[in-house]
Amino acid sequence: MKNYLIVFLMFLFTLQAFSQQVKGTITSDGDPIPGVNIINTETGDGTLTDFDGNFIIEKVSDGDEIEFSYVGFATQRVVYSGQTELFIELEESSENLEEVIVTGYGSQIAKNLSSSIVRVDGESVKNTALGSFEQALQGRAAGVQVVTGSGMSGAQTKIRIRGANSAVASSEPLFVIDGIIMEDGGYLDRSNNVGFMDIDTNMLSSINPNDIQSMEILKDAAATAIYGARGSNGVILITTKQGQAGATKIEATFDIGLSETTRKLDFVNAEEFLTLAQEAWYNGGNDPTKFWDSSGVLVDGLTKSQALATDTDWQDTALRTGVAYRANISASGGDEKTKFFVSGNFLDEESIFVGNEYTRLNARTNLTHQLNKKVSIGSNMNFSYVNNSPVPVQGGIGKSNTNLPIHPVYKEDGTYFNVLRNARAGVDLFTTNTKNRSFIASWYIRYQIAKGLDFRTEYGLNSISTNQKAYSDGRLRESGEAQASSSASSRNSWNWKNLLNYRKRLGNHNFDVLAGVEASKSKFHINNMKGVGFSSSTLKTPADAAVLTPTFNESAYTFLSVLSRVNYDYKGKYLISLTARRDGSSRFGKDRKWGTFPAASLGYNISEENFFEPLKNVFNFFKIKASYGISGNAEIGNYLNESRYSQQNYNLQNGITLSNIPDDELGWESAAQTNFAVSMELFDGKIRADFDYYEKVTSDLLLPFPVSAITGVNNVTANIGELKNNGFEVILGATLADKDDLSWDVELQLARNTNEVTDLGDNPDGINIPGFGNTAIYRGKPIGIQRIPEWGGIDPATGEDLWVQQSDGMLLTTSQVEGQFNSLNAFFSNNQIPFGNPYPDFTGGFSTDLRYKNWSVSALLSFAVGQNYIASGEVINSKYFASSMDLTPLRHMLGRWRSPGDVTNIGQLTTDPTVWTRTTQYVSDVDYLRLRDFTFTYSFDIPEGSPIKGLDLYTKLTNFLTWTNAQPWMYDPENHVRGGNTNLMDKWKQVPQAKTVNIGLNLKF
């Protein structure tokens, strides 16, 4: 701490030199440009041009270099040599090199960047039909894997930057919006739900995509170390739009969209069902004449003749064509002192799921004001309201196979047929609604202490309140009693940053030094009321219930941090950046409260060298970069460092049981990352290429470590494992045409990542994670694979499944296994292998932007190749549908084994009981290439003097085309699984995704 004070005091004593005043005007094509940034790089003094492009800068000395920069224009530098007035003509620039990259607690020109940061322009998320802005990153930033939750409104997204870095802690990147760390995940505490649902509303969906100026993705440790213990999963910085000095600009967009499921599951129809069911009935040794009476296909009063006259596609009862309306309006402008950006956004959506409704309102105000030469203040404020009524997935569309195609949706008297297994009843009789209000804001004061030395204090607030109601009709519950719940929860986070920034140029040496302290606290609490039993079906709030159960929970965590960064360059040629952050958190064990996260990066702009001149005809820019650093993952949960008892009541008496044994050494997961990169531009920027190679080793991996039962718990959480991600990223861009009436840019983003568990501490070769499924962590394998029995195909002689005996590789049929081992399960428990890879080998995208006169077309194709998925519900249900005769199989079952010699992957149909164990039989490859976005825009010519400055008409296709090898039991190749990385391949029931067509109108005033 002392060191920082000394550094600070040194800054105060910086000397001031003799100097004078300079006036000037800045223009482009003869028009004055207001708001140009002017800085004396020697002294750090700066100013901005006024409305007429005029400026006055004080205290300029001979030999000082004055820099003129403005977004979208090439930066110019002038060495002062006694002029009293300067006339500067700025040239528009499409060059990425001059682009300002937001780096976290600061910014830097792209050319001088030595770390690995990808910038995605806000333009690419504008008017997106996707549920949340982060979903638009798919295919646009190499190394960022995006998996969209589902077509449900407000669905969550899973993002992995350079692979999965953790087992039980979160692997989601840190989202920072205008300097405020966002809460991500869902609004609700899942324990609070009335039914088994995965319909939580994504907190990130409350951000208006049209407010976003840019998204910067920090990938290597040199970039993320400034976020210390929270940076190792990568950081996504979102910068919202700010006003510019000049005439007020008003922009309005109106949009309407229609959506449908990307595809449906391929279930058998009524006729096919009866063929298969009767065959299974016969194979099971039953009397074929008793099929209708005894097999169990006739339930709930259904007669044979009714069944024969019915052919229901149950998916159609829970899916529909969705419709969405969007409106967005923004105003921005200001003068040299005050600038503003104000926007409002409205979205009303009925998704592809019957019953799902979603409304979002957003209001943003971003303000900056220059009080005087020394002091400026500013504020970014966003309020959003999300009203979402999701519908059950497992209990809705997930019941598409729990009735038969020969079953009707309704009985003749209008009541639901077989109500507990009826998909439509599941959707209709379960209602839930969440209302979320979130206020995200920051306020800052910036004070120029001395030349080049700025002090900035900023207070940020993130306040989210959620009200949720749910009601489950008694008909949906085995007990017959209706159940209702109502909860109110809030998350309140604040952070306070105090930053000192010193910029200094000494000859050819440029310094940019940052030092700061930051404190933050986040609190969550929830009150929930659950009620069971109502005297009338018209009563739906817990207050009217016969039995009420209230619950309450709250938790909090704090972070305290000291951060510093030094950026140095020599003539813009040799670049060095050093970062260090020291983080303490309430989440860490008492012997490990503080951690230090250092990083260093080096860059070399070879193209600036004289010896490079001969090559400049081809390579106008060539940079090599290397970085190494350590960042952490503190998303390990609250209070794991305490010994905890959880409630376990006995006969209505308060009971407790030990639930956590603390580890005083418990701490963040630590990721050390090495990055090598080459960045180049050829033929005057017409071709651009970036290559990154990285290796990221996460050590102190938090894992459930099995301990003896004598301790009172079965496992403790400790930092014991090690995990490695390595890979490369390629970005290739080209400008194929760049003329006034024709421009065409194309870009390819490609990333390869391999994930491998390298150490598990004292554990044997693998750890089986307790819980649903057979998730395992094995040394030498990717994290989150499955430990499952190996299926050996179908025996052509008998039509039985074959199983691989691991001791000798022998193939045994099911009846051989049962003969030798008593049951399949006894055999399975000793014949499991770690299997599968839940991560794609390659991900990426190809984008093209073509503009010809008034027409423009942009398209994005995204892809993922090489991942495995283990199907569960629908496939297991298909295989064993005849054991209970109450499940609809998928159509692939038609290819079943029928007589000796048949070679097929589908066994003989039987009425044998279901074996729920997942096996390698259910594992399949999932690759896809999809047209993520296709936008066609026509810009009308606007006559001079019209009050309207611009009018665009566009149509946008989202997820419109998909090419995939995904098996017919998957709704969509984007396989989103909630939670961490331990259950990645596996989801009980699949959820459809949506494809949409939008038509919109964009007006500028």
Next chain:
Amino acid sequence: MRGLFVSLLTLSLVFTSCEDFLEEYSTIGLSADKLTDINAMNSLNAGAYSNMRNINAYEHMQSTTLVRDVLIRRSANWQPWFTWTDAGMPQMFNRYTVAYNAFNKVNMVLNADIDNMYGTAAEKASAKGDAYFLRAFCYFHLNNWFSNPTTGKSVPLVTTVMGTTDRVTQATPAEIMTQVEADIEAARTNLAISGGITSYSAATAMAAKIYFYHGKYNLAYERANEVITSGGFALEQNVADIYTKGNTSAEVIFSVITNRSEDTFGSASIGFNNYQADDANGITSLNPNGVLGKLRAADPNDKRFTDLMTEKDGVVYTDGKYPNNNVDYIGIRLAEMYLTRAESNIMVNNTVSAQDVSDVNAVKNRAGASDVVSGTPGKSAMLEIIFNERSKELYNETGDRFFNTRRLQKSIVNESGNGFIPFSDYSLKLYNLIPQSEIEIHNLN
């Protein structure tokens, strides 16, 4: 202005360098440092009793299938724990680990400084009594299931709170027995002052059961006699009422109470699923060749068969003791005490008394059995009668059917029903294996 900013900066440095800011503890729920009062002790006990639901969940099912009272009709998709090999029986779900989770809590209570806590003598005694009772009950069951007759080793004896680095060794069955007896007497002493979750009578009845299986028949007699003569309990007139009333029955001395709002898993739900009279749902049905099947054939009008079994399509289901999944797990009841008192008395005196005959007949008469004992049979004949009576009375309930068969070194019907497995063939194999992970961590054998 500059002064303002410098002071703001200084303030922020001072504020943010404050270590207390990082001390953030949960306000909800208990942590170890808060377990300092009688209420916390009672909560630990209640948590441990909640574990009993899990510990005993499969007790009746394993016992009844091991002695082949029932046959497995339908694969329940479970491990075949009812079959055994030379290496013992497979792990019986999580009985072992849950028992030690419960020991963690009661050991916390028994090692706490209860005497110096604020509270009445009665409050302190009931907290200790509950903890001693549970420890005795669970170790008694573990010792019966996990004693390896070949190595002469049982489970580790843990009477203190253990940390993650502590290591233990296995105790001998005799060492566990000594601890169980000491604990159950301590439970009686404390519960005599004031009952808690468990009553003094329950502890006394449990003591009778413990001594009975430990071969200390004089003490078993004394304790059983004390419970019977206390007048606190009475046989139900109607056998089915025992199971529908559960812990509220006048006959039931100790039960693990099911409360569906707290825990959907337990003995009741397992029993309900296992014995359901439905060939699609129930997993087992009566084995006509087993001891119980033959007893039923001999006296088909006994209410324990007519009222508690269902016959459908020639298959007999033993569904009556778990009429739904919300009934209690009955641990000890008065009928068992009568049979224990009778047998203990015979073993102590080496002869049969009129009281022994009347004890057995009390149980028989209530069930409307046709084979009421008349006169005073000889010792071995009477012991055979009592064995059959225990089988009819306690099947599907606790581990008694298996424990008693083994105690008396009786044969078990083989799987095909055409022969018997003698004691010498099964006694060395019929024990549960300690979970492999525990063996590895503690280097057990």
